[in-house]
Amino acid sequence: MTTIARIETFLVAPRWLFVRVETDSGIAGWGEATCEGRSETVRAAVHQLAELLIGRDALRIEDHWQVLTKGSFYRGGPILASAVAGLDQALWDIAGKHFGTPVHQLLGGPVRDRIRVYGWVGGDEPSEVRDHIAAQVEAGLTAVKMNASGKMSPVASVAELNGVVARVAAAREVLGDERDVAVDLHGRFTLANARRVAPLLEPYRPLFLEEPVVPENSHLIGEFVRSTTIPVSTGERLYSRQEFLPVLQAGIAVAQPDLSHAGGITEVRKIATLAEVYDVQLAPHCPLGPIALAACLQVGFATPNYLIQEQSIGIHYNQGAEVLDYCLDKTPLTFVDGHVERLTAPGLGIEIDEQAVRSADKKGHAWRSPIWRHRDGSYAEW
Structure with a gap:
């Protein structure tokens, strides 16, 4: 079994949230859980969802997806879906690297x-x-x-x-x-x-x-x-x-x-x-x-x-x-x-510069969507 041992998140410029999932065999998979303007909130969700993954077989991707999306009475929405997305991408990256083939x-x-x-x-x-x-x-x-x-x-x-x-x-x-x-x-x-x-x-x-x-x-x-x-x-x-x-x-x-x-x-x-x-x-x-x-x-x-x-x-x-x-x-x-x-x-097909990511996370970011208003002062869609 390829066991999930560690899950980390990285808030990196300009407005992204990266997820790193590591197995006990040393394979690391990367995902992106960015939710523009809400990435800090998603980061918290990723770490809460990690409770459902640590110690589990990394290759049971569909089963993990089912549990992550349905394992709580309250489901859906951009925060949960983005958190699941980053973890899911990382698990597919691990699977590709495990089998020595690109995800496609x-x-x-x-x-x-x-x-x-x-x-x-x-x-x-x-x-x-x-x-x-x-x-x-x-x-x-x-x-x-x-x-x-x-x-x-x-x-x-x-x-x-x-x-x-x-x-x-x-x-x-x-x-x-x-x-x-x-x-x-x-x-x-x-x-x-x-x-x-x-x-x-x-x-x-x-x-x-x-x-x-x-x-x-x-x-x-x-x-x-x-x-x-x-x-x-x-x-x-x-x-x-x-x-x-x-x-x-x-x-x-x-x-x-x-x-x-x-x-x-x-x-x-x-x-x-x-x-x-x-x-x-x-x-x-x-x-x-x-x-x-x-x-x-x-x-x-x-x-x-x-x-x-x-x-x-x-x-x-x-x-x-x-x-x-x-x-x-x-x-x-x-x-x-x-x-x-x-x-x-193998995996997602790219190699992430882990040192650059860890360095960028120390600075982080606080990107927010702009707030627009009409001439009369009412809210305008951005």
């Missing part, structure tokens, strides 16, 4: 040799958008994602709507017809605003429109889907198959579970299978660190309905550390023609 091989073997990735671009003005996208294209990416807007009024002004269109038009101008732009509404739009702006964006053919309504209003997303020809995506703030089912039934085209929020590799694989039944593609949310990205890629190499992968290398709001800073070897996560080639090393 344990998930049934590869169905593709490389995964297309996209990068985030900032910019409030069309000229800034052009410059930021040109830099991503120069770096070899074939797809980008951008926020549609900043703060949005509940009923948008003509100027606000025109601003959205101008930014997306600028993106299309730089990208041409051979590259893609995805547009993130980020839950900042009311249903009325989202329905007004979608027809204006259709001529620019976005790859998808993301999170047109906040997740607690998922019951409204079907109305939006029926109002546009643009593929609709959502899911970064949905944490289980049960939460994805209504939006799949409503007709979304792209599901975006987060491997660090939605129960890890174990649950996201099940979400992917459920999505396949509805002819929906997977594009996991991942503006996070190297462990989360590696976990996403391992799922992607073994999942047929996998569209594209988000990643945050060079993202505009990372401060204090970059994604590859915590990797001993940066090669596995290098982009080739806008893709990541299939990872071949």
